[in-house]
Amino acid sequence: MSGTVRDMTKAAREALEKAGIPGAAREAHILVAIATGIPRDRLSLSMQDAVEQAQWDALNGILPERLARKPLSHILGQRDFFKHNFKVSPQVLDPRPETEVLVELALAAPFASVLDLGTGSGAIVISLLAERPTGQAVATDLSPAALDVARENAERIGVADRCTFLLSDWFAAVDGRFDLIVSNPPYIAADEMKGLAPELAHEPRLALTDEGDGLSAYRAITAGAPAHLEPGGRLMVEIGPTQGAAVAEMFRAAGLENVAVHPDLDGRDRVVSGRMPQKRD
Template identity: 60%
Template structure:
C-alpha cells in the first residue's frame, strides 16, 4: 500500500464534508503529518504509510472534515510571503488583507501602530519590509498578543516591535505616522452566513462588534487622531459593503484625503485617510 489511496480517500472525505478544494487541503494535511514541505509530497506518495503517520493523517483529516480551519491544524498561514503561527485565539490572516499591507508600504513610514493586531500579520509584515521602522501592536486579548510576540521572534523583528494590552488606543502613548487596523467589521446579522471555519473556530471578538459592524471604526476615528502625527495616515480594512459608511465616519472625525481602495477581486477592502 502507498499513500496514494489514503490521499484519495481523504480528499473524498473532505469533499463530502463540503470542504472547498478538498484535494489541496488533503495534500497539505498529509505533508504536515509527514513533517515535510508540501512541495516534496509527490516524492513520497509511493511510500508505504507507517501506522503512526497514517493515524496522524486520518485525525487531521477528520478535524478538517469537521471544518476546523486548515491553519489551526497545520499551525501556520502564509501571509505576504511569510509564515505566521495561527491559533484559535487569532484571526486566520487572509489574502485580501494584503491589500492593506501594499497600501501601507506605498509611502514611507518610521513608526506604525496596529490596532487589534491579532497574530501580528499586518504589523510584522510591515516591519519586515521596512528594516528601519518600529511599531506597536495593540490588542484586548492577552492570548493574541502572545501569538503576535512569538511571530515577531520567529520573523526576526522582535527588537522593533512592542505589544500592548489595550482596547483600541486606551493604553497607547505617543504619535505614529501610520496607524493600521483590521477591526471586527461583521454585523451580528451576518454571522450566521459565515463559513463554519470562521463562525465556529475563530474568535468572535475579532469578527463582530455584536451590532452593525461599524463600532470599531467609530472608536478608531475618535481615538486615532490623538496618536497620529500631522499628515499621518490611517488605513483600515472594511467589509465589501462598508466603504461609504466608514469613509463618512472618518470624514466626520476630521480626517482628510479619505479614499476607498479595492482588493484584487475588485471589492472595496481598505479605507485610507490622513490626519489634518
C-alpha cells in the same frame, strides 16, 4: 492498513469532498504531507511509495478535525501571510490573503512609526516592520492570549526589538503620535454571524464581530485617530465589502483628507485610507 501515498491522498480527498470542503484536492495533499512527513513539494513524486500503519493513524488523527471544519491553519498551527510564516491559534484571527492589500497600501508611502490597533497574530504590523528596518511600532489588543501569539511571531521574524505590545481597548493605553495607524477590526454585524463559513466558529468571536452593526470599531478608531496621528500621517483600515461608503464618511467627519476606498484582488471594497492634514501656518 496498507496502500500507497496515492491511496492515502485519494481517501483524504474523497472524505473532504463528501464534507463539502472547497479545495479538497489541495487540502488532501497538505494533510497527507503532514501525516507522512513527506515535504509537500515532494509529495507528487512519492505517490507510489508504500505507507505504514503509523502514517495512516496520523492521517486519521487530523482528518476528522478538518471534516469538523476546524481551519486548516489551526491544524497546521501556522499561516503564510505576505512574505512570512506566522504562528496562529484559536486565540487569534487567521490572517487572510485579502488583508495583504492593507499591507501593500501601507508600504506605498514612507513611515517611521506605526500603530496597529487590534493586532491579533501581529501579521500586519510585523509584515510592515520587516519591510522597514528602522521603523518602530506599537501594537495593541484586548486579548492577552493574542498578544502572546503576536510577541512570539515578532521574535520569530526578527522585529520584536522594534515593537511594543500593549493590552489596550483601542487607544486607551496608547501615548504619542504616529506616521501610520492601521487596523483590521471586527466588522461583521451580529446578525450576519450565523451565515458565516463553519470554519469561523473556531475563531475568536471578539475578533469577528462588535456584537452590533459592524461599525462600532470604526467609530472608535476615527474618533481617536486625529489625536494620535502626526501631521500628514495616514490611517488605513480593512473593511467588509459593503462598508466602504459608511467608513469613508467617518474618516471625513474626523477631519481626514484624501479619503479613498481601495478594492482587493477580487474587486471588492477592502481598505479605507485617509491622511491627517498638514499643519497650516
